[in-house]
Amino acid sequence: xxxxxxLISTLYLLGxxxxxxxxxxxxxxxxxxxxxxxxxxxxxxxxxTSTYFGELAPLKDPINTVFGMMRWNIxxxxxxxxxxxxSGRAALTLAxxxxxxxxFNGRPQFDNNFxxxxxxxxxxKELSVTAIYNIxxxxxxxxxxxxxxxxxxxxxxxxxxxxxxxxxxxxxxEWVKLQPLGTEGQGRPGYSxxxxxxxxxxxxxxxxxxxxxxxxxxxxxxxFRFSFTDYLDDVGGFYPxxxxxxxxxxxxxxxxxxxxxxxxxxxxGDRTAGIQRILSAQGIDPNTPxxxxxxxxxxxxxxxxxxxxxxxxAIHINYILTPKIKCPPLR
Numbered sequence: 001x002x003x004x005x006x007l008i009s010t011l012y013l014l015g016x017x018x019x020x021x022x023x024x025x026x027x028x029x030x031x032x033x034x035x036x037x038x039x040x041x042x043x044x045x046x047x048x049t050s051t052y053f054g055e056l057a058p059l060k061d062p063i064n065t066v067f068g069m070m071r072w073n074i075x076x077x078x079x080x081x082x083x084x085x086x087s088g089r090a091a092l093t094l095a096x097x098x099x100x101x102x103x104f105n106g107r108p109q110f111d112n113n114f115x116x117x118x119x120x121x122x123x124x125k126e127l128s129v130t131a132i133y134n135i136x137x138x139x140x141x142x143x144x145x146x147x148x149x150x151x152x153x154x155x156x157x158x159x160x161x162x163x164x165x166x167x168x169x170x171x172x173x174e175w176v177k178l179q180p181l182g183t184e185g186q187g188r189p190g191y192s193x194x195x196x197x198x199x200x201x202x203x204x205x206x207x208x209x210x211x212x213x214x215x216x217x218x219x220x221x222x223x224f225r226f227s228f229t230d231y232l233d234d235v236g237g238f239y240p241x242x243x244x245x246x247x248x249x250x251x252x253x254x255x256x257x258x259x260x261x262x263x264x265x266x267x268x269g270d271r272t273a274g275i276q277r278i279l280s281a282q283g284i285d286p287n288t289p290x291x292x293x294x295x296x297x298x299x300x301x302x303x304x305x306x307x308x309x310x311x312x313x314a315i316h317i318n319y320i321l322t323p324k325i326k327c328p329p330l331r
Contacts (some may be wrong), residue, residue, distance in 0.1 A: 042081070046076070069098045072095070097232065121166050124160070128158075149212070150208070158198065159225075161229075163234040195236070205221055206221065219318055
């Protein structure tokens with residue numbers, strides 16, 4: 001009898017142990033089978049357009065601003081896809097922006113811009129770090145991507161810039177760097193120090209990524225860069241109160257105030273008719289010499305005082321870096 005009871009107890013305990021082991025193995029198997037995202041990386045190259053907004057391109061005239069002085073940009077980036085929705089990107093972009101007061105010729109609401117007669121171009125070098133949020137999540141790995149993924153992005157950027165403009169014909173009609181000239185008196189006694197040629201910016205925007213082939217995507221995106229400077233265009237404050245501070249530097253004197261020139265400072269077009277129209281509207285004899293320009297005397301406002309920003313679009317070709325295949329551990 002005792003032997004039977006011992007045998008039954010032993011079989012019962014063995015049965016419990018086997019059931020517990022089976023349950024633990026089934027749980028581990030379920031966890032192992034649960035799909036998890038496998039992070040991967042991609043690199044991209046892109047080209048697109050760039051548009052500047054500031055004193056020489058006001059937002060209240062968006063059509064003329066966007067299409068009147070549109071320029072180019074090229075970019076390259078590295079992206080790390082951490083989860084189905086979140087990625088991080090580092091990008092280097094070279095973008096040219098430009099503006100010209102002469103494009104407001106014949107537009108009465110922008111007469112003050114036309115009279116100022118300023119222009120510039122600036123080649124920006126932008127290094128940015130942004131976070132990307134996929135509105136449609138990706139699959140479980142690099143090759144389980146949806147056919148289209150809309151996304152938004154935002155982050156921080158550092159910009160190196162150096163605005164330039166053409167000198168008058170009498171000074172060679174050459175492109176010169178404006179910051180060293182101190183066109184608003186910067187760097188001279190009684191004036192502010194020269195503005196920095198390095199600034200920060202906040203990039204934000206949206207895009208769409210399209211699956212093309214197993215290792216290739218094509219993406220299109222657009223975004224604003226809100227800079228921390230008002231001098232991407234070299235125009236941000238007031239004309240110097242005393243032009244004699246430029247004594248001995250005829251280039252700085254000429255580039256500080258272009259309103260007295262009878263021709264457009266960048267293209268060389270004749271401004272006489274436009275100035276005469278403005279003088280007539282002000283009740284002034286249109287035959288008054290063209291160097292009579294109301295509103296652009298020493299000490300008067302030259303710029304609007306708001307931060308400059310720019311808008312970039314780009315088409316990217318993205319290459320998916322093949323992730324390493326992870327083998328299951330040996331047990």
